Amino acid sequence: MTTLLSFTPHPHFLAYSAVHRSHQPPTTTTLKKPKTSGNVRFLCSPYQRVSRFVVTCGVSGIAQDLVYNAGATVGVLGGAYALVFAFDDLTKREILHQSLSRKLVHILSGLLFLVSWPFFSNSNEARYFAAFVPLVNCLRLLVNGLSLASDKGLVKSVTREGDPRELLRGPLYYVMILMLSALVFWRESPVGVVSLAMMCGGDGIADIIGRRYGSIKIPYNDKKSWAGSISMLVIGFLVSLGMLYYYSILGHVQLEWVNTVPRVAFVAFVATVVESLPITQIVDDNISVPLVTMALASFIFQH
Numbered sequence: 001m002t003t004l005l006s007f008t009p010h011p012h013f014l015a016y017s018a019v020h021r022s023h024q025p026p027t028t029t030t031l032k033k034p035k036t037s038g039n040v041r042f043l044c045s046p047y048q049r050v051s052r053f054v055v056t057c058g059v060s061g062i063a064q065d066l067v068y069n070a071g072a073t074v075g076v077l078g079g080a081y082a083l084v085f086a087f088d089d090l091t092k093r094e095i096l097h098q099s100l101s102r103k104l105v106h107i108l109s110g111l112l113f114l115v116s117w118p119f120f121s122n123s124n125e126a127r128y129f130a131a132f133v134p135l136v137n138c139l140r141l142l143v144n145g146l147s148l149a150s151d152k153g154l155v156k157s158v159t160r161e162g163d164p165r166e167l168l169r170g171p172l173y174y175v176m177i178l179m180l181s182a183l184v185f186w187r188e189s190p191v192g193v194v195s196l197a198m199m200c201g202g203d204g205i206a207d208i209i210g211r212r213y214g215s216i217k218i219p220y221n222d223k224k225s226w227a228g229s230i231s232m233l234v235i236g237f238l239v240s241l242g243m244l245y246y247y248s249i250l251g252h253v254q255l256e257w258v259n260t261v262p263r264v265a266f267v268a269f270v271a272t273v274v275e276s277l278p279i280t281q282i283v284d285d286n287i288s289v290p291l292v293t294m295a296l297a298s299f300i301f302q303h
Helices: 011-019 058-092 098-119 126-145 152-158 164-168 170-184 190-213 226-249 257-276 285-300
Strands: 040-042 221-225 253-255
Touching (some): 098 152, 098 226, 190 285, 221 257
């Protein structure tokens, strides 16, 4: 017999709810029943999930929501720029090699973006504020990739060969997937969480381990190694579970772990196989891995 994880609401949520209880619509008319799929419960009502900021009724509530989410956006955007600048500085000081710095930015920027989602309010519009962060980076990549501007630090931090045109491939696909995940899946679904975990954590670590310990190549692709693929499978699986646990303790999704763990393991395995295929010249890993993961996870979490 399996049981759903239970969680304790954040003290600020309880305090805020107690003060503004009179502003909340009657429970019988506002609460929606959670969608269930056997092993995952999607929390659809703003009063069923824990949030750092709960929107109240009226014009003042909408204004507060806009201000709050705008502040969260500025904070997350500032953190994203700080991360890139920090690794750019480490590269300039020759503390980190450019290839390692690039992959660490690849891993951390996406995962920190995923971690930041609960910082936004519980309104439906919150996802658009979150998606604005990768949108800014998307425009930045386009401007520099098309040589309309020149940011040598950006080019050095996220490209392999130092060619600005590289910004229009892997890095651009990467931020577009971040936007897609926020807009389509957001916090109510484990699909976006697992997809970003595999793209950022799994695929990112595969390149690092593969370059260092990848002497034994995969038979069907001499550019991929067993060490890289195994590390992607293991790390991607663990990061996915870690992120799902993070979202579950915050109350955004409830999971039956006995059913969830093998499903996540299967998704991680398929994503690893896709990453190992000799199709990089046709479709970038930053597209193939997350899109396949999204499609498979969308199916498997509903059955």
